[in-house]
Amino acid sequence: xxxxxxxxxxxxxxxxxxxxxxxxxxxxxxxxxxKMAMGQDVSGVDHSKHSHxxxxxxxxxxxxxxxxxxxxxxxQISVPKKEGPQIDMxxxxxxxxxxxxxxxxxxxxxxxLTYADLRNLxxxxxxxxxxxxxxxxxxxxxxxxxxxxxxxxxxxxxxxQFNFGERIRITFINDTMMNHPMHLHGVWSELExxxxxxxxxxxxxxxxxxxxxxxxxxxxxxxxWAYHCHMLYHMMGMFRxxxxx
Amino acid sequence: MKTTHKVILxxxxxxxxxxxxxxxxxxxxxxxxxxxxxxKLEISNxxxxxxxxxxxxxxxxxxxxxxxKSEGESVNGKTESENQLLYSHPxxxxxxxxxxxxxxxxxxxxxxWGVIGLQGLAPYFFETNAVVLANDKNFGFRLDTEYxxxxxxxxxxxxxLKLNAYAADDKSMGLGSGLSSTELALRLxxxxxxxxxxxxxxxxxxxxxxTADYVKAEGGKESVTSIVAGxxxxx
Numbered sequence: 001x002x003x004x005x006x007x008x009x010x011x012x013x014x015x016x017x018x019x020x021x022x023x024x025x026x027x028x029x030x031x032x033x034x035k036m037a038m039g040q041d042v043s044g045v046d047h048s049k050h051s052h053x054x055x056x057x058x059x060x061x062x063x064x065x066x067x068x069x070x071x072x073x074x075x076q077i078s079v080p081k082k083e084g085p086q087i088d089m090x091x092x093x094x095x096x097x098x099x100x101x102x103x104x105x106x107x108x109x110x111x112x113l114t115y116a117d118l119r120n121l122x123x124x125x126x127x128x129x130x131x132x133x134x135x136x137x138x139x140x141x142x143x144x145x146x147x148x149x150x151x152x153x154x155x156x157x158x159x160x161q162f163n164f165g166e167r168i169r170i171t172f173i174n175d176t177m178m179n180h181p182m183h184l185h186g187v188w189s190e191l192e193x194x195x196x197x198x199x200x201x202x203x204x205x206x207x208x209x210x211x212x213x214x215x216x217x218x219x220x221x222x223x224x225w226a227y228h229c230h231m232l233y234h235m236m237g238m239f240r241x242x243x244x245x
Numbered sequence: 246m247k248t249t250h251k252v253i254l255x256x257x258x259x260x261x262x263x264x265x266x267x268x269x270x271x272x273x274x275x276x277x278x279x280x281x282x283x284x285k286l287e288i289s290n291x292x293x294x295x296x297x298x299x300x301x302x303x304x305x306x307x308x309x310x311x312x313x314k315s316e317g318e319s320v321n322g323k324t325e326s327e328n329q330l331l332y333s334h335p336x337x338x339x340x341x342x343x344x345x346x347x348x349x350x351x352x353x354x355x356x357x358w359g360v361i362g363l364q365g366l367a368p369y370f371f372e373t374n375a376v377v378l379a380n381d382k383n384f385g386f387r388l389d390t391e392y393x394x395x396x397x398x399x400x401x402x403x404x405x406l407k408l409n410a411y412a413a414d415d416k417s418m419g420l421g422s423g424l425s426s427t428e429l430a431l432r433l434x435x436x437x438x439x440x441x442x443x444x445x446x447x448x449x450x451x452x453x454x455x456t457a458d459y460v461k462a463e464g465g466k467e468s469v470t471s472i473v474a475g476x477x478x479x480x
Contacts (some may be wrong), residue, residue, distance in 0.1 A: 062408075082387060085335035085336060085337055086339075141338065143338075143366060144307065144335065153274055155274055236274035
């Protein structure tokens, strides 16, 4: 893991990594992070965690946080993918950016709440671990205004099928230059913030441009559920049917 | 003649491959859309103030569109135009292949072409259109490229280059073989809204070789610099 003086979180400490120049992130230019993500992987730095510095670290068993990428590699759920003119770019260096306020809200002199500030009021450390991972790429072509998931639109996509009761880790990689708030109906989206003991529950999870984000879902509601980007103009491309049987 | 037929055959084969390799999108996701762009509608300061236009319209869905393009010039009731009816299909991130028919008119004569070309966004944001034209008498190549420099979100400078080349002389259409004509232009528009923008500009039209001879025979000049004023709008 290379450290280029970028955002280093406390979680890495718990993983026994040494680091210098710990700083809070500086998202100076509106699209800097996205550009980095769209270009090569400029550093191996993980932006997944809170931006607190070391002084705010508590030595408290409840708050020991496991870095997201330290999750054991889970068996991957395979989904169809398609390449073509419907995809204009790829995020080759997508990072977790939970503490990034997002384009237009950075460095505006105010405290902007981010996903990194979300904390469940109730302990979640006894929640079961996910057994499989589903990785989905949010894809599109701005110029043509075409939107898809893994290059495939809703009308061409088979449903995503899950067994009742199973716990899945879903990771989104946003290959586009726009935000996509992804809404999975019927079940909770439990956002990985790095704090295993206070995982917040959400309906809709925003995936920032060029970023990735992970959450866990227990498939505990039988039926067919809509899973889609909440932007009206993206919705019919970035849409999937989820079947829990 | 033999090569003409080869090109037409090749065009036909490429078209049929491209048309059959399609998954047809269906449903509300991919609505039927239409677009009309009057990219240029302008008057120039030359004798009798020629009016010229350049318009594009299309109807279609994400993967299949039908284009109608028209450009030309009218002076003293005499009109010359180049028109194309094209099927358009995305083949690359920023590129569409387009094929169909071309129809050129002069006050004296008309001619029809088979047309195949590429339209898209070249690296560094050059909006580009390159077509090859063929009929039983001639081959043509037309290239059109422009760049939009945004001084502000509303004040936009557009340098453009247009280039025409042909394989054979065709006096009745005023086309000479080789590089036939070029147009270099610089237009500055102000977008009162995205859809409505008046502009002023300057353009340099140059003809070469036999084309220049045809122009001079009609009393024209091989090199003409004009000041233009016009409107750009779309809906």
